[in-house]
Amino acid sequence: MKKLLKGNEAIAEAAIRGGCRFFAGYPITPQNEIPEYLSWRLREVGGEFVQAESEVAAINMVYGAGGAGARAMTSSSSPGISLKQEGISYIACAEIPCVIVNMVRSGPGLGGIQPAQGDYFQATKGGGHGDYHLLVYGPATVQECVDILYNAFDVSEKYRTPVMILGDGMLGQIMEAVELPEMKDLTKLPAKPWATDGTGVGEKRRIINSLYIEPDDMEVVIKRLYARYDEIKRNECKAETYKTEDAEIILTAYGTVGRIAKSAVNILRSKGIKAGLLRPITLYPFPDYEYAKLADKAEVKEFVDIELCMGQMIEDVKLALNGKKPVRFFGRLGGNVMSAEDIVDFVLGEVK
Amino acid sequence: MEEKIIIAGFGGQGVLSLGQFIAYSAMYENLSCTWLPSYGPEMRGGTANCSVVVSDETVASPIIATPDTLIAMNKPSLAKFVNKVKSGGTIIVNSSLIDEKVTRTDVKVSYIDAQALALEAGNAKTANIVVLGAYIAMSKILPFETVYNTIDKLFEKKPKVIPVNKKAFEIGFNSVK
Amino acid sequence: MAKIFTKTKMLTDNVLHYCPGCTHGIAHRLVAEVLEEIGAEGNCIGVAPVGCAVFAYNYFNCDIQEAAHGRAPAVATGIKRVHPDKIVFAYQGDGDLASIGMAETVHAAARGEKFTTIFINNSIYGMTGGQMAPTTLVGQKATTCVYGRDPKFNGNPIRVSEMLATLDGPSYIARVALYDVKHVTEAKKAIRKAFQHQIEGKGFSMVEILSSCPTNWGLSPLAALDWVKNESTKTFPLGVFKEI
Numbered sequence: 001m002k003k004l005l006k007g008n009e010a011i012a013e014a015a016i017r018g019g020c021r022f023f024a025g026y027p028i029t030p031q032n033e034i035p036e037y038l039s040w041r042l043r044e045v046g047g048e049f050v051q052a053e054s055e056v057a058a059i060n061m062v063y064g065a066g067g068a069g070a071r072a073m074t075s076s077s078s079p080g081i082s083l084k085q086e087g088i089s090y091i092a093c094a095e096i097p098c099v100i101v102n103m104v105r106s107g108p109g110l111g112g113i114q115p116a117q118g119d120y121f122q123a124t125k126g127g128g129h130g131d132y133h134l135l136v137y138g139p140a141t142v143q144e145c146v147d148i149l150y151n152a153f154d155v156s157e158k159y160r161t162p163v164m165i166l167g168d169g170m171l172g173q174i175m176e177a178v179e180l181p182e183m184k185d186l187t188k189l190p191a192k193p194w195a196t197d198g199t200g201v202g203e204k205r206r207i208i209n210s211l212y213i214e215p216d217d218m219e220v221v222i223k224r225l226y227a228r229y230d231e232i233k234r235n236e237c238k239a240e241t242y243k244t245e246d247a248e249i250i251l252t253a254y255g256t257v258g259r260i261a262k263s264a265v266n267i268l269r270s271k272g273i274k275a276g277l278l279r280p281i282t283l284y285p286f287p288d289y290e291y292a293k294l295a296d297k298a299e300v301k302e303f304v305d306i307e308l309c310m311g312q313m314i315e316d317v318k319l320a321l322n323g324k325k326p327v328r329f330f331g332r333l334g335g336n337v338m339s340a341e342d343i344v345d346f347v348l349g350e351v352k
Numbered sequence: 353m354e355e356k357i358i359i360a361g362f363g364g365q366g367v368l369s370l371g372q373f374i375a376y377s378a379m380y381e382n383l384s385c386t387w388l389p390s391y392g393p394e395m396r397g398g399t400a401n402c403s404v405v406v407s408d409e410t411v412a413s414p415i416i417a418t419p420d421t422l423i424a425m426n427k428p429s430l431a432k433f434v435n436k437v438k439s440g441g442t443i444i445v446n447s448s449l450i451d452e453k454v455t456r457t458d459v460k461v462s463y464i465d466a467q468a469l470a471l472e473a474g475n476a477k478t479a480n481i482v483v484l485g486a487y488i489a490m491s492k493i494l495p496f497e498t499v500y501n502t503i504d505k506l507f508e509k510k511p512k513v514i515p516v517n518k519k520a521f522e523i524g525f526n527s528v529k
Numbered sequence: 530m531a532k533i534f535t536k537t538k539m540l541t542d543n544v545l546h547y548c549p550g551c552t553h554g555i556a557h558r559l560v561a562e563v564l565e566e567i568g569a570e571g572n573c574i575g576v577a578p579v580g581c582a583v584f585a586y587n588y589f590n591c592d593i594q595e596a597a598h599g600r601a602p603a604v605a606t607g608i609k610r611v612h613p614d615k616i617v618f619a620y621q622g623d624g625d626l627a628s629i630g631m632a633e634t635v636h637a638a639a640r641g642e643k644f645t646t647i648f649i650n651n652s653i654y655g656m657t658g659g660q661m662a663p664t665t666l667v668g669q670k671a672t673t674c675v676y677g678r679d680p681k682f683n684g685n686p687i688r689v690s691e692m693l694a695t696l697d698g699p700s701y702i703a704r705v706a707l708y709d710v711k712h713v714t715e716a717k718k719a720i721r722k723a724f725q726h727q728i729e730g731k732g733f734s735m736v737e738i739l740s741s742c743p744t745n746w747g748l749s750p751l752a753a754l755d756w757v758k759n760e761s762t763k764t765f766p767l768g769v770f771k772e773i
Contacts, residue, residue, distance in 0.1 A: 004372075004379050004387075022611060024603075030391060048610040052603065053636035060600035060633070064607025067594045068574065072607065090597050113392050174414055175372065175387040177379040196592035196608065198574045198615035202541075207586045208594040256414075263413035339417035 002179055008033035008172040010142045010180075011101060011165070012041060014149035015073055019184045020099070021047035022072040024061035026054055026080060029113045030169035031103035034075040045183075055080040059087030059100075066091070066098040067208035069195030071153045071186075075101035077169070078119050079110060081127075088162060089128030093210035093221065095194075097156035099149070100134070101165045103172040106308075106335040114335025115168035115256065120312035123166045124284040131222050133229055134164045135236065136283040138254040142176040144281070150181050155236060157190070159228050166283060168308070170256045170337065233285035240279040241290065243269065247276025248299050249347060252291075252317055253306040254280050256337075261306050263340035268347060274299075275347070283313070288320030295324040303327045304347055308337065353408045355493050356416045358433055360401035361425025361446070366480030369506075370423065371402035373484050376506060377499045378406045386414035399428055406493055421491060423483055424450065425466070444487055448479070462490060462528055469523050475513075478520035485524025496525060539564040539573075543587045550743040550750025552707040553581060553649060557588055559717045560647055564591070564616065567724050573616040574608050576601045580622035581655040589620075599630025602637035605644045616727065617644040623664040624654045627689050631663075634689070641698030641732040645723045648689065650704075651740040652761060659745035663687045666764050671745075686764055690737045694770035700732030702771040706739040706762065708754040719769070731773060739765055 005013065012034045015023075023042055025035040035051065042049040048065070052058035058074050065072040076084060081102045091098060102123065106116035123136045135155060139145045148165060156163040193206075200206045212218035242262055244250060249268070253261040258279035268275035278294060280287050294300050302325055305314040311329045318327055330346040332338045357374065361367040371387050378385035389402040403416045418438040424430035425446045437443055439458040448467030464486045466479035473482065481503070488499050503521060507514045539561035547553045564573055569591070577585035579598035586593035596604040601619035609617040626634050626648050634646070653671060654660040661671040661678060664686050668677045678686075690704045701723050705716035716738060723734035739761045741753035748756060 002379055004376055004385075022607065024607065050606060050610065050640075053632050056600070057603040057606075057633050057636065060597060060603035061607035061610075063596070063600070064576070064594060064604035065611045066607070067604075068608045068611040070607075070611040072611075086597055087600070094595075169391065170388065170414070173389055173391050175375055176411075177385065196574045196594055198592055198612055198617075199571050200592040201571045201590055205590065206592045209586060211583065211595055260413040260415055266412070337415055339415045340413045341417040 002177040004175050004177050005142060006033055006173060006175050007142045007145055007167065008103065009037050010178055011075070011145050011149050011167075012037035013180060014146040015099065015152070016041055016045055017181055017183050018150040019071040019153050019186050019189070020073045021045065021186075022062070022065035022070040023047070023074065024050040024052045024058040024065070025074050025076065026052050026058050028077045028080045030105060030172050031075050031077045031101065033172065034101060055083035056087065059084040059091070062098050063087055063091050063094070063096060066096040067094065067196055069192045069197055073099040073101070075103070077103050077105045078107050078116075081119065081122070085122075085128035088134070089126075089130050089132065090210045091162050092128075092132040092134065092225070093130065094208050095160040096208065097153065097160055097162065099152045099156060099163050099165065101167065104166060104168045106333070112335040113169060115170040115308060115337055116333075116335055117168065117255065117257065117308040118312070119166065120283065120307070120309065123164050124286070124316070132225055133284050134162050135159065135232055136164045136166055137281060138166045138258075138283045139171065139281070140255055140258045140279065142171070142174060143178045145171065146178050146180060157192070159232055161225075161228060161232065166255065168256055229285060236282060237285050237287045238281035239287035239290045240277070240281060242277040242279070244276035244278060244294060246274055246299065248274040248301045250276050250278055250294055250300055250303045251306060251343065251347070252278045252280075252303055254283060254313060257306055257308055260338065260340050261343055264343035264347070267340055267344045273347070280313075286316045286320065288316070291317060291320035292322070295321045300325060304330060306330045306338070306343060308332055353493070355406045355421065355491065356419045357404045357406075357421045357423065358401060358416055358419040358436070359404065359423040359425070360399065360429030360433060363398060363400045365425045366477070367400050367423075367425055368402050370480040370484050371404045373481075373499060373502055373506065374404050374406065374494070377494045377502045380498050380502060381494055383408055384411045386411045388414040399426075401429065421487065423487060425480070425483070426450065427452070430454070442490060444483060444490070446479070446483060462486060464524065464527060466524075469527060470520055473516055473520035473523050475516045475520070478517055481517050481520040482524035482527070485521040485526075486528045489525045489528045537561045537565045538570060539590045540588055541590050545588060546584055547581065548744040550741065550753060551581070552738075552740040555707050555713060556647065556649060556738050556740065557585070559713070559720055560618070560620070561589060563717065563721045563724055566721070567616070567728065569616040573618075574612065576605045576608070576617070576619040578619070578621040578625040580625045582620050582622060582649065583656065585620050599625050599628070600633055601625065602630065602633040602642070602646065606637055606640070606642045609642060609644045613643070616724065618647060618724075619644060620647045621649065622655070623648070623650045623652065623662045627663040627687050635693070635696070638693045638733045638735070639696045639698045641700070643727055643730055643732065645727045646733070646735040647720065648735055648737040649740045650689075650737050650765065651742040652686075653742050653745045655742050655745055664765070666760060688765060690735070690770045693735065698733050699735065699771050700773045701726040701734040703769045704737040704739065704765060704767050706757055706767055708739075708741070708758040737765075739767070
């Protein structure tokens with residue numbers, strides 16, 4: 001049976017059903033429904049919830065709990081995610097699986113609390129110090145939040161790479177009907193021989209660490225991480241294409257903007273313009289092959305990149321297109337959100 | 353079918369829950385629906401609004417530029433959204449709090465004295481449910497029974513208030529017949 | 530030949546990297562001996578800090594997580610919540626615990642997180658080369674207060690044990706020193722008691738150990754121990770500050 005849930009609540013419930021048993025977080029708008037929901041829900045399933053003293057502490061609690069073998073998660077919004085970056089870098093290097101949710105608000109600085117996409121670079125290019133990436137998803141609907149969260153711990157553990165969900169305030173607040181999956185059976189998960197469960201002695205001690213004083217050792221670790229990112233790219237990359245078969249103009253956007261652009265495609269089609277949509281679902285690794293495929297089609301004249309920022313994903317789009325087709329940019333800023341009609345006006349005004 | 357509704361008023365008038373009644377009912381009818389509230393400091397004592405999109409196909413954009421229907425529960429809300437309603441659309445005006453008339457001639461306007469009708473139902477707090485009834489009667493996007501039963505489900509934890517809300521819904525529904 | 534001394538099983542055979550005369554080695558051994566005595570072998574998770582004890586994971590014979598600077602109490606919170614039946618301890622220096630990690634320390638203590646903290650207070654940043662610490666004594670010289678710590682310019686040292694003892698979350702807080710045999714024996718007793726509090730689930734437990742840093746203090750190992758005895762204890766009196 002379907003349930004009507006807010007995006008934030010759906011994320012929390014799907015995390016529980018996907019095996020989340022530890023959460024630490026700090027209040028910040030617009031993601032508070034996630035910790036609020038988990039504060040009582042985790043107790044029901046025998047998990048642990050900590051309202052941490054800061055985002056810095058929260059991410060390090062996740063480091064400890066994830067390193068000790070639990071399915072651990074934290075959530076925050078832009079300024080709070082900035083504070084977590086130190087811990088995220090350590091987690092990436094120590095190869096601790098975990099899930100980090102960022103319901104993005106506008107910035108820089110304290111910014112505003114309305115929806116934005118200005119954290120794309122931070123999420124997809126590493127975010128903290130050093131040479132690493134996260135596996136980043138940009139869901140567009142509440143159901144997609146559920147589907148991604150439900151499997152996020154599996155993917156994170158498979159590749160021992162932290163997963164980030166890049167949403168926004170709109171996605172957190174919107175209510176939609178969703179189908180919730182069954183609780184995962186945690187007794188059937190693969191063993192974690194690397195986790196510090198306390199039983200290690202002598203040669204079998206487990207050390208969770210991100211310190212590699214010898215350059216040769218550090219080099220090996222970074223190469224291992226990047227080999228894993230290649231593997232993730234081969235196996236986990238996802239994008240949605242909509243009416244691209246005969247499209248001459250390809251709109252491209254991620255997350256909630258992706259669904260607004262989908263409506264714009266429909267309006268454009270009703271006006272006789274052959275528009276299509278390419279919506280990346282994994283933002284890192286970026287599904288560049290989908291862009292390359294469309295760029296090679298003769299009928300595709302150009303791409304229109306749409307974001308709630310000054311244009312960050314557009315850099316990945318341009319790299320993927322490799323100069324084969326022109327790209328125009330349309331953005332709204334500061335927490336303003338464009339409507340489908342705004343996109344149509346832009347496309348007609350600029351492209352006609 | 354795609355119906356785009358903006359519901360706006362003071363915080364505390366139940367505009368967000370009015371939208372949720374439509375969203376839940378749409379789900380029970382197996383329609384696709386999005387409910388998107390305004391959020392932030394304006395909610396604390398200021399104006400609140402939500403955008404509801406109901407469709408028999410999957411809803412893509414939850415952002416409404418030109419609503420098919422505007423439900424205005426107070427004056428500032430009417431002023432803010434009146435010119436956004438699409439030509440041929442509907443405006444429901446809570447005449448208990450809004451003493452002016454809509455000057456547009458290309459829209460259907462219905463004035464509901466929600467406060468008086470809510471008192472008639474037995475509780476002034478049910479004004480939003482009165483308006484819900486009026487909206488369902490006018491738009492016909494959802495069957496009376498479905499929304500009526502949604503009242504049972506959403507007030508499951510407060511069964512005492514179910515009868516008065518159902519009465520408010522009926523009164524609102526019949527007020528536009 | 531009669532065996533009169535055996536190294537504790539809870540230390541590995543790795544050679545300690547600490548400077549000659551540094552009391553980290555004694556503190557390591559006391560903690561490890563207590564761990565062995567309470568039966569923590571195969572039942573224990575440590576958290577290493579950033580600072581001189583950053584390589585503690587090479588020495589303690591148990592599972593260990595290396596934490597970011599100051600974050601050991603947060604990491605230990607995560608671990609203990611996941612494994613409440615295991616012995617969990619954080620080993621931290623004064624820069625780590627009382628400066629960059631003060632918030633994590635205070636809040637872990639206030640929440641009454643049931644792990645044990647070993648707090649090495651040597652009044653200086655050792656690893657980075659002798660900068661002023663939050664515990665540097667008034668008048669003490671450091672590379673970032675070359676004329677000696679002057680409260681007018683450099684503020685005052687923080688008495689962490691006294692401060693944490695005002696909270697309701699901790700169940701055992703004590704300050705000990707390692708400057709002579711008698712005090713080493715007493716330090717071990719305090720460490721043992723702290724772990725006992727953890728086993729009994731009473732609350733947050735911490736032992737602050739006044740330690741010496743001959744290298745950065747510019748003193749011989751023996752003179753450094755005397756300095757702990759005669760100077761450190763004036764600002765940081767020994768004793769039990771909380772025991773429930």
